[in-house]
Amino acid sequence: MKHLTEYSDPSSIHALAAEIARISKRPARIMEVCGGQTHAILRHALDTLLPPHVRLLHGPGCPVCVTPSAYLDHAISIARRPGTIVTTFGDLLRVPSNASGDLYAAKARGADVRMVTSPLQALDFARQNPDRQVVHLAIGFETTAPANAMLAYLAKERGLANVSLLVSQFLVPPILRAICADPETAPDAFLAAGHVCAVVGSDPYVSLARELSRPVAITGFEPADILLGVLDVLRLFEQGRAEMINAYPRIVHPQGNPEARRTIDTVFEVSDREWRGLGVVPKSGLSLRPAYAAHDAARIFPAPPPSEAAESLHCPADQVLLGRLQPPDCPHFGTRCTPDHPLGAPMVSPEGPCAAFFLHRRLP
Ligand code: SF4
Numbered sequence: 001m002k003h004l005t006e007y008s009d010p011s012s013i014h015a016l017a018a019e020i021a022r023i024s025k026r027p028a029r030i031m032e033v034c035g036g037q038t039h040a041i042l043r044h045a046l047d048t049l050l051p052p053h054v055r056l057l058h059g060p061g062c063p064v065c066v067t068p069s070a071y072l073d074h075a076i077s078i079a080r081r082p083g084t085i086v087t088t089f090g091d092l093l094r095v096p097s098n099a100s101g102d103l104y105a106a107k108a109r110g111a112d113v114r115m116v117t118s119p120l121q122a123l124d125f126a127r128q129n130p131d132r133q134v135v136h137l138a139i140g141f142e143t144t145a146p147a148n149a150m151l152a153y154l155a156k157e158r159g160l161a162n163v164s165l166l167v168s169q170f171l172v173p174p175i176l177r178a179i180c181a182d183p184e185t186a187p188d189a190f191l192a193a194g195h196v197c198a199v200v201g202s203d204p205y206v207s208l209a210r211e212l213s214r215p216v217a218i219t220g221f222e223p224a225d226i227l228l229g230v231l232d233v234l235r236l237f238e239q240g241r242a243e244m245i246n247a248y249p250r251i252v253h254p255q256g257n258p259e260a261r262r263t264i265d266t267v268f269e270v271s272d273r274e275w276r277g278l279g280v281v282p283k284s285g286l287s288l289r290p291a292y293a294a295h296d297a298a299r300i301f302p303a304p305p306p307s308e309a310a311e312s313l314h315c316p317a318d319q320v321l322l323g324r325l326q327p328p329d330c331p332h333f334g335t336r337c338t339p340d341h342p343l344g345a346p347m348v349s350p351e352g353p354c355a356a357f358f359l360h361r362r363l364p
Pocket residue numbers: 314315316317320327330331332333334337338342343344345346347354
């Protein structure tokens with residue numbers, strides 16, 4: 001296939017589905033760890049094209065969904081302080097914290113919370129408001145890390161002391177290891193996120209597939225991309241091979257994006273990280289290096305005391321994000337929990353599995 005439209009051509013898609021049905025002989029559970037892929041699978045009903053013994057599980061690949069409630073409490077406490085401006089991507093605005101509501105409500109009550117499309121907009125706000133601290137909410141996976149790192153790098157280079165980052169950056173490989181630690185629920189194969197691998201490269205996933213003892217296919221986002229990834233992991237699975245296949249070579253190269261990786265390594269170091277509903281996973285995140293401590297909002301603004309409120313009493317998001325519960329099987333799906341009134345983060349972002357099911361697979 002040479003042109004993007006060919007990746008959503010019905011005849012290609014049905015040919016791939018037929019090939020999957022032909023080669024797949026035994027039950028297989030395949031997990032994608034990317035909210036964009038979850039969304040594409042449900043929007044195009046790709047799971048309905050697979051044989052019944054092949055199941056797609058939707059893993060913890062939505063960055064907003066895995067950002068912990070304590071992080072939001074901290075962000076909201078900063079936003080409520082006089083003299084601060086908080087910048088964020090839009091999908092974090094309505095994610096509920098257990099103790100503090102959400103950023104949208106804080107904004108409605110007067111906090112200066114600004115939606116941005118690039119972290120670098122924080123630099124402009126800082127120049128225009130030299131007497132105020134501009135705090136960017138730096139969340140996401142390896143995909144967002146380069147731009148967030150560049151914000152810290154430029155703030156330091158330009159001597160903008162009133163720019164800081166509240167960091168909750170996640171790394172994908174450690175969470176795949178954590179998922180595979182439970183043999184009862186671990187999937188048989190993974191689809192790895194193409195945009196993550198566009199940054200880090202396909203090379204690290206060669207040894208990761210061996211380590212996980214499972215096939216991994218680096219996969220894109222068009223319907224044929226996803227079915228190609230499914231076909232590749234099923235071929236390996238049927239042959240008992242724990243290997244990596246790059247099914248997205250038009251974007252992902254073995255070394256990834258060396259410039260982006262250099263920027264990440266300059267600014268960030270690997271650290272333990274809390275995942276919402278999943279607890280602290282060792283070495284699963286990035287934090288600012290000591291050289292960037294002056295731009296670390298977590299040091300400038302101490303976190304509020306831990307909330308007594310447990311992770312949502314009503315939302316079994318951890319079970320959904322580990323692929324153990326399909327969103328429609330949650331008792332609150334579509335009733336108490338909808339995109340307009342979300343009980344949990346997976347219903348907020350369009351990349352969240354609950355929102356994706358609600359938008360594309362709601363029962364009449
Ligand atoms: S449907 Fe709502 S309550 Fe249920 S897991 Fe999803 S976000 Fe949580």
